[in-house]
Amino acid sequence: MANEVPLSGGRITPGVVKVGSTVRRPAAASSPFGAELLRHLHRQGFTGAPRHLGFDAVGREILSYLPGWVQARFQHWTDPQVAAVGSLFRALHDATRGSHLAGRRPVVCHHDPGPNNTVFSEGVPVAFIDFDTAAPGDPLEDLGYVAWTWCISSRHEAPPAITQAAQVCVLTDAYGLDSTSRCGLVDAVLDRQARNARWWRSHLTRPLPRVADDHQIMERVLWSEREHIYTAAHRKVFAAALRGFPAPKFSV
Template identity: 40%
Template sequence: MPDETLLLGGTANRGFVVRVGDTVRRPLRASSTATHALLEHLERVGFDGAPRLLGVDSQGREVLSYLPGETVQAPYPAWSMTDEALDSVALLLRAYHEAVADFRPVGLAWAEPVPASYVTGLISHNDPNLDNVVFRDGVAVALIDFDLAGPGSALWDVATAIRLWAPLRPDPDTHDVRRGRSLTRFRRFADTYGLTDADRARLVDAAADNHIWCMDYVRRGAESGHPWFRQRWTTGEAELTDRTNTWFNQSSAAHHQALLH
C-alpha cells in the first residue's frame, strides 16, 4: 500500500480516514450499501460535486476518489466566511438536490432517520457541515462525507446548512466575523438557494428541530463511549446545546421577520 496521509476533520471517523494517492479510504458502516448506491447514482447523472465510489480495498475500507481543494476548519480562513462563499454553498446544495431528485432507492438501510415531518422522498445529505464542503478558489464545489445521508428533504438540508453556516446560535457563542450577521446570512442563504414559499414558512422551525436532532446524535454517541463525541459533549457542547435551544425559542419571531425583508 502506498503511503497513507491522515485526513483531519469530522468527528465520527476521526483518525480513520486517510488519503492514498488520488483516493480516500474510509471505514465501512452498516449504511455503506445505501451510501454507495447514492454515490453511484450521482455519478450516473453526471454530478461532479461528490466523490466517486471506486470499490473496497484489501483492508475492508471503502475507496473513494480524492477531491482536491480545501475544507473549512478552525481557525476559519477569511475567504470561507464571506457572503460569496455562503452563496456558493447554497448553490452547490441546490445542484445536489437537483441531481438526486429522481433517485428512488428501495430496501436500503440508512444511518440516522430524520424527523418524519421532514421526509419527502428526497435523499438529503443531512450533514453539510463546514468541513464537509470542498472549496476551490473560495467557491464550494463538492460535498463529502455522506455517512448521514438518507430520506429527508430539501428543507431539512437547507435548515442544516443554514444553521451551521449562518450560523444560528447565540451571538456570544460565535467567535468569528459572522458574529452579529446571522440574520442577514440566514436570509441570504434562503434567497440564494431559491427556497419555495412553503419551505420558507417552515424554515425557522426546521432549523430549531435540526439542532435538536443533531445534538441528540452527538449526545448518544458520547453516551455510547465514542471518544471524539464524548470529548466534544463533555467540553462545553452540552451547555452550548442548552443555550442554543433557548435562543431558538427566544429568537423565533426575529428569524421569521428576517425572511420577510
C-alpha cells in the same frame, strides 16, 4: 499500506487516509447506501461529491480525492460563500429528486452538511464529503442544518442576529426555496439543533470506542443547546427576514 496520508476535517469517521489520487475510509453499515448514492450522483452529472470507486483489499471504501481544503472549525462565512453552498445544495437535492434512492421522500438528504464536511477551492464551497448519514428526507432537514452551521451563531463575536438573518436569506435565495417552505425554515433550524444535542448526548451511554471522548461529547451537546436557545430567542428576527419584512427592533 505505504504512502497513506491521514486526512482531517470530518469529526465522526476516524482512519480516513489519502492514497495517491484516492481516499480510503473504513466501511460502515451505511456504506452500501452511500456507495449507491455517490454512483447515482456521478451518473446525474453532479460533480460536488467524490466518486465511489469500490473497496480495497482490507475492506475500506475507495473514493476519488477532491483537491481543496476542509475547514475543521465553524466560523463566519461571506455572503458569496453562503450563496455558493446554497446553489450546490440545490444541485445535490435535484440530482436525487424522484430517484429510487429517495423512495417516498422528496430527496436524499446529506444530514450533516456543515462546513467541516465541505471541500473548498479558492475559498469557495465546491463539494460535500462524508455521506455516512445520508438518507431519504425533506429538503428543509438539510437546509435547517445549513442555515444553522453556515449563518447562525450564538458566539459573542458573531454578527448580530439581524445580519445573520440577512445571510440566511442569501442562502434561501441561492437555493431557490419557495415562500411556503421559507416559513418553516426557522422551525427546521430549531429541530436540527435539538436533534444534534440529543444525538451527541446519546453517545454518552454507548459502549467504547465512541466517536469522541466524554468531554468532547458534552461540549457539543452544550454548544447545540446554546445555539437552540439563541435561535429561539431571535426567532422573530429570522422569521421576519424570511418573510421579507423588517426585523422587530426589540428582538435584535
